[in-house]
Amino acid sequence: MRRLPVFFVLDCSESMVGENLKKMEDGLAAIVKTLRTDPHALETVHLSVIAFAGVARTIVPLVELVSFYPPKLPLGGGTNLAAALDTLMNEIDKSVIRTNAERKGDWQPIVYLFTDGRPTDKPDQAIGRWLSRYSRKATLIAVGLGRSADLAVLRRLTENVIIFEDSREGDFTKFIDWVTASLVAQSKSVGEGANAQGIPILDESVMRIIKEPPSQIVDEACVTLVGRCRKTRCAYIIKYEKAVQDVATRDFKVQVSHFDIAGCYPLEEAYFAWTEPGAVDLQVNTSELVGSPGCPHCGAVTAFAVCGCGRLMCINGPGEVVCPWCEKEVSFSPVQAGDDGFAVGRGRG
Numbered sequence: 001m002r003r004l005p006v007f008f009v010l011d012c013s014e015s016m017v018g019e020n021l022k023k024m025e026d027g028l029a030a031i032v033k034t035l036r037t038d039p040h041a042l043e044t045v046h047l048s049v050i051a052f053a054g055v056a057r058t059i060v061p062l063v064e065l066v067s068f069y070p071p072k073l074p075l076g077g078g079t080n081l082a083a084a085l086d087t088l089m090n091e092i093d094k095s096v097i098r099t100n101a102e103r104k105g106d107w108q109p110i111v112y113l114f115t116d117g118r119p120t121d122k123p124d125q126a127i128g129r130w131l132s133r134y135s136r137k138a139t140l141i142a143v144g145l146g147r148s149a150d151l152a153v154l155r156r157l158t159e160n161v162i163i164f165e166d167s168r169e170g171d172f173t174k175f176i177d178w179v180t181a182s183l184v185a186q187s188k189s190v191g192e193g194a195n196a197q198g199i200p201i202l203d204e205s206v207m208r209i210i211k212e213p214p215s216q217i218v219d220e221a222c223v224t225l226v227g228r229c230r231k232t233r234c235a236y237i238i239k240y241e242k243a244v245q246d247v248a249t250r251d252f253k254v255q256v257s258h259f260d261i262a263g264c265y266p267l268e269e270a271y272f273a274w275t276e277p278g279a280v281d282l283q284v285n286t287s288e289l290v291g292s293p294g295c296p297h298c299g300a301v302t303a304f305a306v307c308g309c310g311r312l313m314c315i316n317g318p319g320e321v322v323c324p325w326c327e328k329e330v331s332f333s334p335v336q337a338g339d340d341g342f343a344v345g346r347g348r349g
Contacts (some may be wrong), residue, residue, distance in 0.1 A: 004187050005106050007091065009084050011052060012076060013052075013077065013116075014271075015116055017224065018239060018265055021075060025072065030180070036066070041184055045187050047065060052080055053078055054078030054079075057274075074271070074273075075271050076272075077271070077347045077349045078121070079119050079120045080119070081121060081153065082119070082127075085130055092137075094108060108137060108139060109138040112143065113143065116149055141162065143161075143346060146163075147165065217296075222239055223259050224239050224240075225237070225287065225344065225346055226238075227343075228313055232298060234267075235271065236260070238293060240291070242259055243259065244257050258288050261293055282348065283343040295314035308330065
């Protein structure tokens with residue numbers, strides 16, 4: 001039986017921290033569970049998972065559906081699309097069997113690329129390589145998760161660009177059902193000896209195909225900050241999400257944006273291995289950030305104390321502490337009323 005190779009290329013950048021990353025893991029597990037109930041999929045579908053943040057790696061090589069186990073996804077800083085594409089193309093070269101004079105090879109691979117942000121690298125060369133050597137030999141479906149996804153760069157890769165906004169309860173389930181249905185339809189098609197079908201009809205209440213990219217790049221939707229617990233030395237990541245507020249006076253009305261706290265999450269050390277080496281961190285002023293979470297490791301009152309080395313740590317109040325990053329002693333004093341905030345290094349998302 002000829003194989004139907006399916007590659008999931010998943011954005012695991014820090015903007016995916018929390019519920020988004022968990023949904024990605026749960027969604028992948030749900031897709032696999034349903035596919036295993038379909039006889040055509042069991043016979044033909046082989047799955048691979050490529051994760052990318054500041055770096056990209058194959059975390060599940062191409063394997064038959066019955067042997068596939070949904071992996072735990074990593075988290076890292078940066079959205080290196082070029083590395084993701086290069087890893088994908090290398091995997092296709094290595095794993096996909098080509099048709100020759102002696103045998104029929106695999107069916108045309110299907111690629112699902114999921115991303116929620118903009119590339120933090122320069123993907124032009126990798127995009128050119130994809131278009132010149134692979135775009136006609138594989139079906140790429142690029143899914144922008146939310147309004148911050150760079151739809152313009154996705155449109156350079158493929159005509160199959162879909163935007164999904166998880167705005168209502170049940171939307172994500174419908175989205176995963178659609179992905180599963182598209183794979184079932186294509187596995188059935190090739191299992192019966194036909195060519196793979198196009199993507200099935202979308203539920204436009206949940207997602208839509210992007211024919212033309214927006215004329216302007218959307219503003220960043222979140223701010224992420226990485227710190228360490230001063231007691232356990234364990235890392236954590238703080239996420240703020242963009243909010244817009246109407247401010248009105250008698251003479252005018254304007255919209256002012258800020259970032260509300262979304263959560264503070266324990267961070268595994270693997271995060272740093274998945275973060276682009278030498279990346280230049282951006283900055284955000286603390287006056288734009290609303291809310292200061294406690295430490296998820298030791299329960300300290302705030303996880304938002306900045307050492308002179310520029311790194312975040314947790315503290316319980318004013319006093320002398322040792323920075324878990326630079327190991328120097330730091331003295332913290334109460335914040336004075338009326339402070340305009342200060343710049344702090346932020347992740348690249």
